[in-house]
Amino acid sequence: MKVVGFAGFSGCGKTTLVEQLIPELRLRGMRVSVVKHAHHNFDIDHVGKDTWRHREAGAYEVAVASDRRLAVMREFEQPGAISVHALLAELDPGVDWVLVEGFKESDLPKVEVWRAPSPEYRERPARYGEDRHIVAIATDAAPADLPEPTRLPVFDVREPQALVDWLLAQGPRFDYAPPGPSAAFAPAPIHPAGAL
Numbered sequence: 001m002k003v004v005g006f007a008g009f010s011g012c013g014k015t016t017l018v019e020q021l022i023p024e025l026r027l028r029g030m031r032v033s034v035v036k037h038a039h040h041n042f043d044i045d046h047v048g049k050d051t052w053r054h055r056e057a058g059a060y061e062v063a064v065a066s067d068r069r070l071a072v073m074r075e076f077e078q079p080g081a082i083s084v085h086a087l088l089a090e091l092d093p094g095v096d097w098v099l100v101e102g103f104k105e106s107d108l109p110k111v112e113v114w115r116a117p118s119p120e121y122r123e124r125p126a127r128y129g130e131d132r133h134i135v136a137i138a139t140d141a142a143p144a145d146l147p148e149p150t151r152l153p154v155f156d157v158r159e160p161q162a163l164v165d166w167l168l169a170q171g172p173r174f175d176y177a178p179p180g181p182s183a184a185f186a187p188a189p190i191h192p193a194g195a196l
Contacts, residue, residue, distance in 0.1 A: 007134070031097075035088065111136045
């Protein structure tokens with residue numbers, strides 16, 4: 001399995017780029033998974049649905065499956081940061097590529113998505129000068145207009161085919177090797193009702 005991250009500030013176009021890369025990789029015969037960092041109160045369930053009712057009743061995990069899909073929802077009793085490596089361990093290891101959106105502080109090889117300032121988008125600092133895990137830049141700016149010079153490959157964010165060509169050509173550098181067990185998330189132990 002090959003893993004590449006996509007990092008950048010909110011509104012810079014990470015989701016749009018990842019959305020465009022998926023079909024490009026699929027056209028080349030690749031199975032693709034996505035891991036996305038979300039805000040702490042996100043939910044994929046709906047009020048009143050059976051799975052929501054089970055979670056509200058106190059289930060730690062709810063798995064729902066059909067002949068077409070599987071979803072597992074897990075409630076953490078105590079807030080805590082889950083590592084991207086713990087999420088990657090949950091995926092099917094037979095997938096060809098995993099595109100990771102967010103987790104900008106991770107140690108994964110990442111493509112920085114940097115957007116030029118405009119009336120709709122205020123100027124944001126670039127990370128590629130300080131983050132050694134950034135291996136390329138996808139931008140709507142010309143390379144000469146980036147905040148600082150770079151030797152990293154620079155791709156037009158509007159041309160996902162070129163980025164996919166590069167990712168496939170650089171394939172071995174994205175082979176995923178999980179870190180040791182300390183990188184995982186250890187949620188608080190579950191205590192029976194009334195026990196402390």
